[in-house]
Amino acid sequence: MPGLFKIMQTLILLGLVIAKCTWTSEAHKYKGCFSTEKLEHRALKILHRNRYQTDVHIDETQYHKLGMKKTCPTVLRSQSVDYNNRSVSPWRYSIDSMEGRFPEKIVVAECLCQGCLIIKGPRHHGAQHHAYNSVPIEQTQMVLMKTVCLNNPEKYSLTSHFVKVPIACTCVRSRI
Numbered sequence: 001m002p003g004l005f006k007i008m009q010t011l012i013l014l015g016l017v018i019a020k021c022t023w024t025s026e027a028h029k030y031k032g033c034f035s036t037e038k039l040e041h042r043a044l045k046i047l048h049r050n051r052y053q054t055d056v057h058i059d060e061t062q063y064h065k066l067g068m069k070k071t072c073p074t075v076l077r078s079q080s081v082d083y084n085n086r087s088v089s090p091w092r093y094s095i096d097s098m099e100g101r102f103p104e105k106i107v108v109a110e111c112l113c114q115g116c117l118i119i120k121g122p123r124h125h126g127a128q129h130h131a132y133n134s135v136p137i138e139q140t141q142m143v144l145m146k147t148v149c150l151n152n153p154e155k156y157s158l159t160s161h162f163v164k165v166p167i168a169c170t171c172v173r174s175r176i
């Protein structure tokens with residue numbers, strides 16, 4: 001019986017190790033509490049170390065506000081150099097902004113049509129066809145969230161989270 005007890009003890013310990021690894025993969029809290037002035041520097045350092053661009057300047061005049069009314073075009077702009085304008089599933093870029101998140105602003109794609117544009121005729125006039133759906137293509141990105149330190153409410157720590165960010169749209173067959 002002592003051998004069986006040892007095996008059970010080992011299995012329980014292994015289960016705890018696996019559970020700990022699963023919990024830490026969802027969110028990771030970085031050690032240390034920082035003042036507001038040092039927090040942004042620390043966040044940029046963590047993002048840079050994890051190979052995320054930290055020197056991106058977003059010119060907000062080029063983007064729409066997230067959630068603004070969007071219209072599905074009826075003409076494809078085939079002369080455009082931008083994929084989002086030539087696609088049969090066109091999209092536009094908007095800015096998702098959240099205070100207390102690093103990066104605070106993330107550029108996201110919003111599909112302009114529910115269906116896909118089917119080209120008819122030589123002038124690239126199209127009609128939205130609902131046998132197909134425009135769906136976003138998503139990429140996982142790490143973000144850091146500012147959290148108040150329990151032992152010092154005037155300082156903050158960082159917790160990493162992984163979010164899915166829409167980066168483009170594509171056309172797929174409808175499930176119906």
